[in-house]
Amino acid sequence: MGAEVIKQVVYTAMFVVLVVTAAVIVRTFTVKPRTILAPPCTEDESGFIRADKEMINRFQTSLKFETISWEPGVYNVEELLNIQEFIKSLVNVPTFLAYNLINLPPLKKENVDCLRVIQELEDMKAQIKYVSSSQLELVNFVKSGKAIKRVSETSFVSSQTDTAHHELPDFTSDLLDDNLGHNPDITPDCATDDADSNTSLVSTMSEEELPYLTSNAVGPMLNVAQERSSVLNTVKVKSRVFTRTDKHLLRDVPKHKPYSYTSYSYALQSQREHNQEYLIGSVVGKKGLQHGHKHSVNANISCQSTTDIQCRESINVVLTAQMNKAASTSKEVSKMNCTGSNVLASTINSVADKDNYRPIAIKSSKILVTTLVLLDRLQFQLDTSSNQFGFKSKHAYPTVHKSPLVSVEVIANYSLLYTVHGSNSALKPYMLTGHLDVVPVPEDDWDAPPFAAEIKNGFIYGRGTIDDKHIVFGILEALEFLLKHDFKPERTFYIGFGHDEEVAGEHGAFRIAELLTSRGIHLDFLLDEGPGVLSGVIPGVSKPVGLVGCSEKGFVTLKLEVSTSGGHSSMPEKESSIGILAQAITRLETNPHPSVFGTGPEKGTFEHLAPEMNLPYKMVMSNLWLFYPLVSRVLSWKPSTNSIVRTTTAVTQFNAGIKPNIIAPHAEAIVNHRIHPSETVQDVIDFDKKVINDDRVKITIIQSQEPLPVSSYDDDVFGWQIVKTSILQVWGHYGTVVAPGLMPANTDTRHYTEITENIYRFSPSFMLPEDLSRFHGRNERISTKNYEEAVNFFYHVIKNADKAKLEPVHKHGEEL
Numbered sequence: 001m002g003a004e005v006i007k008q009v010v011y012t013a014m015f016v017v018l019v020v021t022a023a024v025i026v027r028t029f030t031v032k033p034r035t036i037l038a039p040p041c042t043e044d045e046s047g048f049i050r051a052d053k054e055m056i057n058r059f060q061t062s063l064k065f066e067t068i069s070w071e072p073g074v075y076n077v078e079e080l081l082n083i084q085e086f087i088k089s090l091v092n093v094p095t096f097l098a099y100n101l102i103n104l105p106p107l108k109k110e111n112v113d114c115l116r117v118i119q120e121l122e123d124m125k126a127q128i129k130y131v132s133s134s135q136l137e138l139v140n141f142v143k144s145g146k147a148i149k150r151v152s153e154t155s156f157v158s159s160q161t162d163t164a165h166h167e168l169p170d171f172t173s174d175l176l177d178d179n180l181g182h183n184p185d186i187t188p189d190c191a192t193d194d195a196d197s198n199t200s201l202v203s204t205m206s207e208e209e210l211p212y213l214t215s216n217a218v219g220p221m222l223n224v225a226q227e228r229s230s231v232l233n234t235v236k237v238k239s240r241v242f243t244r245t246d247k248h249l250l251r252d253v254p255k256h257k258p259y260s261y262t263s264y265s266y267a268l269q270s271q272r273e274h275n276q277e278y279l280i281g282s283v284v285g286k287k288g289l290q291h292g293h294k295h296s297v298n299a300n301i302s303c304q305s306t307t308d309i310q311c312r313e314s315i316n317v318v319l320t321a322q323m324n325k326a327a328s329t330s331k332e333v334s335k336m337n338c339t340g341s342n343v344l345a346s347t348i349n350s351v352a353d354k355d356n357y358r359p360i361a362i363k364s365s366k367i368l369v370t371t372l373v374l375l376d377r378l379q380f381q382l383d384t385s386s387n388q389f390g391f392k393s394k395h396a397y398p399t400v401h402k403s404p405l406v407s408v409e410v411i412a413n414y415s416l417l418y419t420v421h422g423s424n425s426a427l428k429p430y431m432l433t434g435h436l437d438v439v440p441v442p443e444d445d446w447d448a449p450p451f452a453a454e455i456k457n458g459f460i461y462g463r464g465t466i467d468d469k470h471i472v473f474g475i476l477e478a479l480e481f482l483l484k485h486d487f488k489p490e491r492t493f494y495i496g497f498g499h500d501e502e503v504a505g506e507h508g509a510f511r512i513a514e515l516l517t518s519r520g521i522h523l524d525f526l527l528d529e530g531p532g533v534l535s536g537v538i539p540g541v542s543k544p545v546g547l548v549g550c551s552e553k554g555f556v557t558l559k560l561e562v563s564t565s566g567g568h569s570s571m572p573e574k575e576s577s578i579g580i581l582a583q584a585i586t587r588l589e590t591n592p593h594p595s596v597f598g599t600g601p602e603k604g605t606f607e608h609l610a611p612e613m614n615l616p617y618k619m620v621m622s623n624l625w626l627f628y629p630l631v632s633r634v635l636s637w638k639p640s641t642n643s644i645v646r647t648t649t650a651v652t653q654f655n656a657g658i659k660p661n662i663i664a665p666h667a668e669a670i671v672n673h674r675i676h677p678s679e680t681v682q683d684v685i686d687f688d689k690k691v692i693n694d695d696r697v698k699i700t701i702i703q704s705q706e707p708l709p710v711s712s713y714d715d716d717v718f719g720w721q722i723v724k725t726s727i728l729q730v731w732g733h734y735g736t737v738v739a740p741g742l743m744p745a746n747t748d749t750r751h752y753t754e755i756t757e758n759i760y761r762f763s764p765s766f767m768l769p770e771d772l773s774r775f776h777g778r779n780e781r782i783s784t785k786n787y788e789e790a791v792n793f794f795y796h797v798i799k800n801a802d803k804a805k806l807e808p809v810h811k812h813g814e815e816l
């Protein structure tokens with residue numbers, strides 16, 4: 001009886017194995033390539049667009065920057081104001097400029113949520129305390145007489161002081177009380193009893209003396225000088241470097257001139273010492289800077305590569321105090337009661353609109369102003385007479401900008417919305433999008449300079465080449481070409497170029513979408529940046545794959561914080577804030593979010609690609625019903641493929657501790673998750689809490705975005721087929737196959753979800769595995785040939801999309 005049962009079980013198992021094997025074999029050999037519906041767009045009357053020298057030149061120009069620098073020297077107030085004006089013109093560009101470069105809070109008023117600012121202030125308490133203690137050190141430094149002694153030995157640089165304008169604003173009188181008063185040891189009198197000598201001490205430092213006038217000393221000395229209402233007439237401005245294309249704003253700024261002032265001003269700059277760059281700060285006030293008058297203070301701070309937090313913080317406190325005081329008539333500021341360096345920008349900003357204050361935030365190294373330059377390249381200008389925006393005649397794309405079929409609107413000052421008017425209003429419009437901004441270059445050890453657009457071995461190097469000026473200029477080139485060849489579209493289409501995609505697009509794309517919505521526009525489809533033509537990236541596929549993002553992962557950025565009592569490092573508790581937080585981070589990294597492979601559009605990737613794979617892969621990929629776990633595991637090995645399998649976890653920042661012998665009372669880290677479309681922000685937080693399993697770790701959401709809906713990639717969906725066909729028209733001769741996929745990063749498309757269901761993400765970039773790290777990384781580049789392909793890709797998209805509908809060429813492929 002027992003033997004009979006065993007026999008039955010074995011037979012059944014063999015049968016199951018046989019059936020499964022048969023099913024696998026059948027599936028493997030019956031999967032067929034997917035359908036292409038659109039007829040190939042032949043090299044027709046308008047021909048193929050060749051990338052001639054001029055076209056490459058136009059693209060190079062969009063990537064290039066020149067550097068303007070302020071050399072070490074002494075500037076008079078007019079010169080400084082010129083510089084301020086110039087910087088103002090930069091900072092007034094997009095908020096991301098300052099935000100990206102020096103990590104200040106966004107500077108525009110609408111971005112400054114008062115509660116958040118106050119929260120930030122709360123968060124900074126520990127630091128502020130520390131700043132206070134460094135102030136004590138500063139005062140002691142001055143008290144010790146080092147600086148004074150040095151100066152008294154100095155042969156003074158004579159300064160041209162305009163004695164007619166010596167009245168200083170009276171807001172400095174209680175400055176130190178406000179900021180240092182909680183410590184009775186710190187008073188202005190600590191520095192010296194002789195106000196005049198202090199003043200001359202500050203005002204007459206020679207350049208050689210600057211190493212002794214350390215940042216630590218500058219703050220209190222200035223305070224003292226201000227406190228005594230004395231003349232502060234000469235300070236040094238040292239090497240400050242900016243980048244901009246045209247120099248006209250700074251033309252003829254003389255160097256090394258004595259500094260005179262009309263009312264009140266000072267500028268501070270660090271010196272380089274032991275290869276460390278110290279803090280920089282300046283405040284320039286125009287005549288009439290007094291209570292009751294219209295304020296006109298430009299503050300200019302720069303956070304820098306210094307490792308010396310003390311310096312930075314102390315000077316910022318001084319500046320903050322000045323600004324707070326100067327802005328004391330502004331309700332917002334007094335309400336916020338802000339002190340502390342990080343709040344400076346917000347403080348200044350909060351009065352910017354009312355009192356003509358302009359926040360100015362600069363970096364001590366290069367400022368890279370892509371948006372501004374790009375607009376210059378298009379020679380964009382405001383025609384104030386007609387209150388409309390217009391373009392000069394000699395710009396790079398004259399046909400586009402002069403065509404009666406094209407209208408251009410400027411959105412949120414810097415973003416651009418083009419409408420190309422079609423003749424048939426029955427056809428639903430579509431939209432092409434790209435962005436004008438780029439990310440900064442944290443290091444410049446590139447094979448070619450990142451902002452020179454040099455061509456090396458057939459590749460144009462430059463920030464923005466693949467992210468994503470090739471899209472912006474590819475579209476403009478294609479449209480220029482088409483219009484020149486009398487193209488008159490039937491279907492209306494829009495082109496949207498946002499200016500702040502790299503910091504979430506909340507001004508540019510958001511406002512463009514808002515405008516289109518207000519006009520009741522609904523799009524057939526929208527095409528934005530995305531993966532690209534990937535060669536050797538997807539396991540098992542030897543052909544290049546045109547991967548089109550049909551959905552986009554969400555994200556949540558979390559702040560993890562631990563606070564303990566801190567104390568003296570000689571008597572430590574068993575656990576520290578740093579240790580507890582590190583443990584939490586380790587738990588997150590060693591417990592990745594579970595694989596959800598196959599529940600999102602990545603399933604479609606493999607369904608489309610299976611027929612193209614080599615046999616073993618083909619067998620596995622066409623039978624995902626059986627091999628999901630195996631495939632998921634293999635894909636998890638590499639960061640690029642792992643990104644489509646699960647919600648990812650990236651620990652991007654960690655801050656704690658200020659001194660070797662102080663136990664850090666507070667530690668915090670930033671964790672950035674990219675959320676798979678089958679999960680939500682809440683799922684992610686719940687998972688993290690469970691994994692961390694420690695109530696001492698406080699978790700707060702900094703920013704989040706749910707994953708975006710999955711757009712259809714059915715063969716009868718117009719937008720999908722337009723994109724697919726156009727890819728094949730350009731890259732088909734390499735044997736390229738097209739597949740839907742998941743966009744692992746974020747784009748501007750989230751802002752357009754209300755005006756279309758069909759959003760596709762594809763960049764016309766040909767990418768090898770090693771190219772993926774060029775996004776936001778070193779040696780971003782595109783080959784001249786690839787740029788030509790990008791232009792032709794958009795040419796085909798525009799031509800294909802102008803048809804009323806697409807006819808099938810083959811039958812539909814089978815579902816897997």
Ligand SMILES: CCCCCCCC/C=C\CCCCCCCC(=O)N[C@@H](CCSC)C(=O)O
Nearest residue numbers: 502503504530531538640641644745746747775
């Ligand atoms: C089997 C499939 C393999 C999939 C491989 C994926 C390959 C993806 C290739 C390229 C994708 C790079 C796209 C870069 C786009 C950059 C856009 C960007 O950086 N956006 C910012 C937006 C910030 S908004 C808060 C971002 O951080 O995501």
